[in-house]
Amino acid sequence: MQLTRFTDLGLRVVMRLAVAAEGDRPGSRQVAEELAVSYTHATKVITRLAELGIVDARRGRGGGLAITELGRTASVGWLARRLEGDGEVVECDGAQPCPLRSGCRLRSALRRAQEAFFASLDTVTIDDLTQSPTRAVLLGLPRPADTNFQFSSAIGE
Ligand code: SF4
Numbered sequence: 001m002q003l004t005r006f007t008d009l010g011l012r013v014v015m016r017l018a019v020a021a022e023g024d025r026p027g028s029r030q031v032a033e034e035l036a037v038s039y040t041h042a043t044k045v046i047t048r049l050a051e052l053g054i055v056d057a058r059r060g061r062g063g064g065l066a067i068t069e070l071g072r073t074a075s076v077g078w079l080a081r082r083l084e085g086d087g088e089v090v091e092c093d094g095a096q097p098c099p100l101r102s103g104c105r106l107r108s109a110l111r112r113a114q115e116a117f118f119a120s121l122d123t124v125t126i127d128d129l130t131q132s133p134t135r136a137v138l139l140g141l142p143r144p145a146d147t148n149f150q151f152s153s154a155i156g157e
Helices: 005-018 028-034 039-051 069-073 076-084 105-121 134-139
Strands: 055-058 064-067
Touching (some): 005 028, 005 055, 005 064, 005 076, 005 134, 028 039, 039 055, 076 105
Antiparallel strands (some): 055 064
């Protein structure tokens, strides 16, 4: 099974924030640059992470992004399910619905496989993801030259 880029980016952002020093609240533009992703994509996923209570995003002076306690302890499976949404592995009911969909054993088998995939991630927490060697990689990410970003109306920027 393949995760969407949205989910992968969400997990990357959370891992980055999980290693931030106490009181360090990077902005969304800084996080996007560090993770080498587009700012637009980063803000979309950060907005979703904030809705889920995984990230605390504040605007203005003293604002920025921080991981919440829920974010640290959440399971990767829990978070991946919410970032992925309710979509199935294959699209059976799309613009050209599959004629087998009224009674397809493959569909139910794929649903079980999808659930098993997420269940295998339920035993892993975000904290687990940021242990060695990932922690050192995250801490060694090149910081943007200008980290003194101005705050704007964008979430957590
Ligand atoms: S064969 Fe089954 S799983 Fe595949 S598209 Fe058709 S209904 Fe869905």
